[in-house]
Amino acid sequence: MRGFGFAEHGGPDRARFVDIAEPVPGPGEIRIRLRAASFNHLDLFTLAGIPGVSIERPHVLGSDGAGSVDRLGDGVTGRRTGDRVLINPGLWDGTCDACRKGEEAYCRNYRILGEHTQGSTTEFAVVPARNVHPLPERMSFEEGAAAPLVFQTAWRALRTVGSLRAGETCAIVGAGGGVATAAVQVAKLTGARVVVTTRSQAKAERARRLGADEVLVTGPDRPADRALWQWSEKRGVDVIFDSVGAPSLPLSLRALARGGRVVVIGATAGAELSIDVRTLFWRQASIRGSTMAHASEFEAVLDELARGRLSPVVDSTFPYEEAPQALARLSSPELFGKVVVRLPPAA
Numbered sequence: 332m333r334g335f336g337f338a339e340h341g342g343p344d345r346a347r348f349v350d351i352a353e354p355v356p357g358p359g360e361i362r363i364r365l366r367a368a369s370f371n372h373l374d375l376f377t378l379a380g381i382p383g384v385s386i387e388r389p390h391v392l393g394s395d396g397a398g399s400v401d402r403l404g405d406g407v408t409g410r411r412t413g414d415r416v417l418i419n420p421g422l423w424d425g426t427c428d429a430c431r432k433g434e435e436a437y438c439r440n441y442r443i444l445g446e447h448t449q450g451s452t453t454e455f456a457v458v459p460a461r462n463v464h465p466l467p468e469r470m471s472f473e474e475g476a477a478a479p480l481v482f483q484t485a486w487r488a489l490r491t492v493g494s495l496r497a498g499e500t501c502a503i504v505g506a507g508g509g510v511a512t513a514a515v516q517v518a519k520l521t522g523a524r525v526v527v528t529t530r531s532q533a534k535a536e537r538a539r540r541l542g543a544d545e546v547l548v549t550g551p552d553r554p555a556d557r558a559l560w561q562w563s564e565k566r567g568v569d570v571i572f573d574s575v576g577a578p579s580l581p582l583s584l585r586a587l588a589r590g591g592r593v594v595v596i597g598a599t600a601g602a603e604l605s606i607d608v609r610t611l612f613w614r615q616a617s618i619r620g621s622t623m624a625h626a627s628e629f630e631a632v633l634d635e636l637a638r639g640r641l642s643p644v645v646d647s648t649f650p651y652e653e654a655p656q657a658l659a660r661l662s663s664p665e666l667f668g669k670v671v672v673r674l675p676p677a678a
């Protein structure tokens with residue numbers, strides 16, 4: 332079958348349509364006929380080649396997908412052919428100590444669909460039945476494909492790892508990425524006062540409409556740390572959600588309140604930095620890392636999606652043939668939300 336991915340690692344110009352074998356569901360697995368997929372920055376890292384991760388090539392990109400149940404492996408119950416579903420892209424083994432405690436994101440063999448395995452930008456995906464969830468009725472396939480990775484990431488990072496509580500202040504660094512649009516909503520739902528920093532006036536407007544209490548447009552004359560410090564009336568911010576990495580993390584640390592937490596969920600603009608360690612103990616601050624989510628956290632996200640209290644922001648939707656343009660859109664300075672690829676229905 333045809334999929335969109337790559338045969339050789341490299342930049343976005345290496346991405347192309349490839350042929351891979353049609354997957355067959357084993358015991359306990361379900362095959363999904365995909366109707367929509369979405370891209371994340373992870374896809375660009377996978378395409379470039381992640382140190383320590385070796386994958387089969389050609390490789391199909393895409394961690395997020397929604398579609399209909401196509402075929403059930405032996406022993407699968409509770410799902411029927413044709414059911415509208417979405418996929419939880421976090422893959423755990425279900426057998427290690429962490430999994431037995433319900434801490435699936437700590438699984439020793441944790442993998443992500445489309446990073447370690449063939450992805451969702453194709454006709455069929457096979458995943459364990461426990462990764463297949465009913466698509467809430469109010470959601471289209473495109474929305475179903477836009478939600479899973481970013482909302483579980485934002486949920487766990489803010490609520491569990493960041494210990495964000497109602498009444499606290501929460502800053503989201505950067506407004507345009509899919510995960511930032513999810514984080515604004517999760518932080519508001521938690522009852523926090525939410526501030527977003529962005530360099531773009533246009534994105535500031537959209538972040539406000541999404542529910543941010545304040546948006547600070549930053550730039551060379553107004554760095555994010557100073558803007559946040561002023562906004563918080565020199566108290567600092569309780570939780571800062573940072574996916575940018577090296578350029579922003581030192582600023583985030585300087586903008587923290589006493590006892591504040593920076594939660595790092597990505598490093599889209601650089602991975603190595605030096606920090607002033609004194610900031611950590613003076614402020615009694617923490618830097619915490621978070622990735623993906625436990626199964627129970629994913630269930631909580633699904634519940635909020637079904638109730639309409641969380642809703643994915645779709646930046647743009649591309650037809651399958653334009654998957655290369657969709658992937659390129661991830662790097663656009665105008666990006667606001669998720670980039671979705673619509674997949675053709677069964678021939």
Ligand SMILES: [Zn+2]
Pocket residue numbers: 423424425426427428429430431437438439440
């Ligand atoms: Zn495990």
